[in-house]
Amino acid sequence: xxxxxxxxxxGGKTPRxxxxxHITIIENDSVALASVTxxxxxxxGCYKVLQKLLGVVPETGRAVLHNTETGFYMGLDQxxxxxxxxxxxxxxxxxxKLFGDNASVTEQSGAWVCLDIIGRAMPDMCERLCAVPVxxxxxxxxxxxxxxxxGCFVIRCMxxxxxxxxxxxxxxxxxxxxxxxxxxxxx
Amino acid sequence: xxxxxxxxxxxxxxxxxxxxxxxxxxxxxxxxxTATHDFYKYAYLRxxxxxxxxxxxxxxxxDRSWLVVTRNTLTHEISKVExxxxxxxxKGRRR
Numbered sequence: 001x002x003x004x005x006x007x008x009x010x011g012g013k014t015p016r017x018x019x020x021x022h023i024t025i026i027e028n029d030s031v032a033l034a035s036v037t038x039x040x041x042x043x044x045g046c047y048k049v050l051q052k053l054l055g056v057v058p059e060t061g062r063a064v065l066h067n068t069e070t071g072f073y074m075g076l077d078q079x080x081x082x083x084x085x086x087x088x089x090x091x092x093x094x095x096x097k098l099f100g101d102n103a104s105v106t107e108q109s110g111a112w113v114c115l116d117i118i119g120r121a122m123p124d125m126c127e128r129l130c131a132v133p134v135x136x137x138x139x140x141x142x143x144x145x146x147x148x149x150x151g152c153f154v155i156r157c158m159x160x161x162x163x164x165x166x167x168x169x170x171x172x173x174x175x176x177x178x179x180x181x182x183x184x185x186x187x
Numbered sequence: 188x189x190x191x192x193x194x195x196x197x198x199x200x201x202x203x204x205x206x207x208x209x210x211x212x213x214x215x216x217x218x219x220x221t222a223t224h225d226f227y228k229y230a231y232l233r234x235x236x237x238x239x240x241x242x243x244x245x246x247x248x249x250d251r252s253w254l255v256v257t258r259n260t261l262t263h264e265i266s267k268v269e270x271x272x273x274x275x276x277x278k279g280r281r282r
Binding site: 040060061073074075076131143144145146151 | 195202247249250251252270281
């Protein structure tokens with residue numbers, strides 16, 4: 001019997017947390033992700049399931065921060081749905097049963113790293129990292145952008161000083177390094 | 188240069204990748220009798236206008252949408268930005 005130990009996106013046995021006076025960077029490995037794309041001609045059916053899951057269909061550039069499942073806009077008729085990993089490890093299979101032929105569902109948990117930035121210097125840090133108008137964004141606003149050449153989603157969370165960044169998991173360490181550099185420069 | 192994305196609003200052109208003439212949407216019918224000549228024209232022959240030009244742009248660092256941008260190649264003025272999907276559907280494309 002193999003004795004396998006799962007590791008986080010940054011390679012640790014437990015999620016990495018970096019605490020500064022002005023900012024905290026948390027590797028969040030408790031999020032399961034799946035993308036949902038409405039199939040041509042089946043959009044109405046897809047919207048119906050999204051509405052049932054999230055309350056509303058996430059509008060352009062918006063996230064729905066709902067109880068268990070949350071979701072945000074990725075592109076035209078495309079959304080990313082998220083849920084706690086502990087209860088939704090097989091999120092894509094679970095969603096596919098709900099959406100049926102109305103949407104294509106793709107597992108994304110293994111493709112992204114989730115990094116939460118919390119603290120008073122969050123807007124300053126965000127401005128150093130990417131060209132997103134973070135001070136104009138309100139809770140639930142989401143933008144896809146580029147951080148150090150890596151395509152990332154930037155989500156403004158409910159807490160006023162919190163930002164969530166979803167970046168490519170394969171370059172998680174590079175993205176984390178960029179965040180650490182920005183955190184140091186805003187100290 | 189700023190591109191006024193139909194869904195996301197004004198975005199910097201550095202977020203986009205230029206993909207050339209929007210006539211690429213009009214892919215010839217491969218079953219046509221003149222398919223060989225049509226595909227030769229489609230693949231190799233391009234207009235290079237000094238003035239208004241319809242172009243395909245890909246929002247690579249954004250929502251990954253394809254746009255048809257009407258741009259003046261002399262002044263870089265942009266008069267119209269449309270979702271490529273809508274343009275293709277107007278031309279009768281269903282896939």
